[in-house]
Amino acid sequence: MFFKYRILALALFTFGLGCSSQSPPGNIPTPESHFGFIIGADKKLAHPDEINAYLRALDEVSGRIIVEEVGRTTDDNPYLMAYISSEENIRNLEKYKEMNAKLADPRTTTDEEAAEIIREGKVIIGINESIHATEVGPALAGIVTAYRLVSENTPYINSILDNTIIILSPNHNPDGYRMVVDWYRKYVDTEYEGSGLPYLYQRYVGHDNNRDWYMFTQKETRISIKKLYDEWHPQVVVDQHQKGGGSRLFVPPFEDPWEPNIDPILQVNSNMMGTFMQNRLVAKGYTGVDANSTYDSWTPGRAFHHYHGSVRILTEQQAQPHGLRPAKQTQADNGPSSTRYHGRAASGILQRSWNIHMKPRWLPWNMLH
């Protein structure tokens, strides 16, 4: 079945887009059976406790996933990471972690050893969902990502599982996401639906929690650095966000400027992977995807990965208008001036350009379209 859900595109663009004709094994719970709604349905957000319970339920029945509580957040909520790969790779997780640690440290590794690790090891991919808690799409996408990887047996998914170890942080700001979901559920279908939180969705730094990557002042930042970067040295880290307007989905290449201390090989790999993602999205008919606009790669405050050997992939999916309220979106919600291109307002998303291959279709717009 070709998946039609936009949120599924968000979930798996990292690996390119695929399709599956196979039903999941009977004992693997579907998201719909666990949450009671289709992920991405209007007015339905998944609570972090429900997300954590779902990942643990997958862990119970599948050898492809291990879920670990890797720390406690500022408000003493659990911070989870899910390790997902083939059953054989999961059985040998510690071995691959040690191999990658050696690869990451040339002081202890000869060129010959490095070459062997590159041949025999696995690509480590970190995925960070919804560090900005009001950007709810990525947290939902993480559910679908985990489900597809654990349940599907296509050559496409099996190839991903055989060659990579994916470390999914299902929620990079569990405290804030909890606040957002609780607030939304409290006021859904009232006149206050869609209203903003009256308090910060990270207790101390609010939206600036993703500018903490050179000061490391917050618990969530430190957990991520300790458990993802220091232990696993991922080759690729995907940060999934949502934005207010402009194109429907931003993917790399980033626009200038690039911070000159970033290794050029990381820059070209980010460009290459982003262009590949665009290739797959265009091939599947997803319109309104742009690159090389709006988002640069300058500040170390947002891009720890680039200083620690990882290719950074940022995606910015267009959020629904009017806050969290699922709504139909029209062209009026997305003026052409809302996409910056090389620092200036551009008619960008309404015109075909080298970095925008298909103009967005102004169809009804919600999580599922």
Ligand SMILES: [Zn+2]
């Ligand atoms: Zn964001």
